[in-house]
Amino acid sequence: MNMQENINNKTAPIGLFDSGVGGTTIWKEVNALMPNENTLFIADNKNAPYGEKTKAEIIALCDANTRLLLAKGAKIIVVACNTGTTNAIQYLRETYKEVPFIGIEPAIKPASLQSVTKKIGVLATRSTLASDLFAKNSEHLKQEEQVEIIEQVGEGLVELIETGRMNTPEMTELLRHHLLPMVAQGIDYLVLGCTHYPYLLPQIQQLIPPHIKVIDSGYAVAKQTRHILEEYNLLNDTDTPAQHFWYANGKAEVLQQFAPDINNLQISVL
Ligand code: DGL
Secondary structure (H helix, E strand, O other), X not given: OOHHHHHOOOOOOEEEEEOOOOHHHHHHHHHHHOOOOOEEEEEOHHHOOHHHOOHHHHHHHHHHHHHHHHHOOOOEEEEOOHHHHHHHHHHHXXXXXXXXXXXXXXXXXXXXXXXXXXXXXXXXXXXXXXXXXXHHHHHHHHHHHOOEEEEEEOOOHHXXXXXXXXXXXXXXXHHHHHHHHHHHOOOOEEEEEOOOHHHHHHHHHHHOOOOOEEEOOHHHHHHHHHHHHHHXXXXXXXXXXXXXXXXXXXXXXXXXHOOOOOOOEEEEEO
């Protein structure tokens, strides 16, 4: 099937990718909102973490993931990775004009609008925080909303999750180190700007005071995906049960642990 055929085919799958299990937080939102859509998900875990890579490296990896998803027949691509989106979405949209792309960026706008203290914290990867797209958006908000945006690199978090050490004292220590300085500065919103981090929510909530609201962009991305599919007249309107294929190009054990227990999902190693 060539690309033109994919994007005109309502039953073709939604393609998603990330550097690893983080993308499954987005997959879960997409699947909850559109349970009859077929999906393909690539966890490029051989190359994780993206957050410590250069823009050129991130573009090359996102390009490879996109090609693979298109070759497997995706009708739309969800870049389920803040690092990928903030560094590569412009390149992807310019390079693959025939297919719609949905990206994910740290939810600093809703946090800024709703913050009462006008101090928000954003936890994201180094490459997300260093990107031009993030800089442009945060500068704009600082001026428009008179908000202080406290940035924190989530150093080490993705590595621990990807190596099966999510619930360890090491993780608690890292989170404490990353979060408590932002708390001390008076934030009332904490933005989780990496798709891996929603899995850390229970641990984060034990470390920060309950009045601090924690938000991410997962649901917004799923809604935007549905909206664009509607606009392109690409929503799957059949009632055939959906099929889901997840692929890892490194080991699949950790990915397996984050998979829902359903029988229409197949996980394989590329
Ligand atoms: N989950 C990704 C993100 O949203 C990338 C994490 C990484 O590989 O560093 O930024």
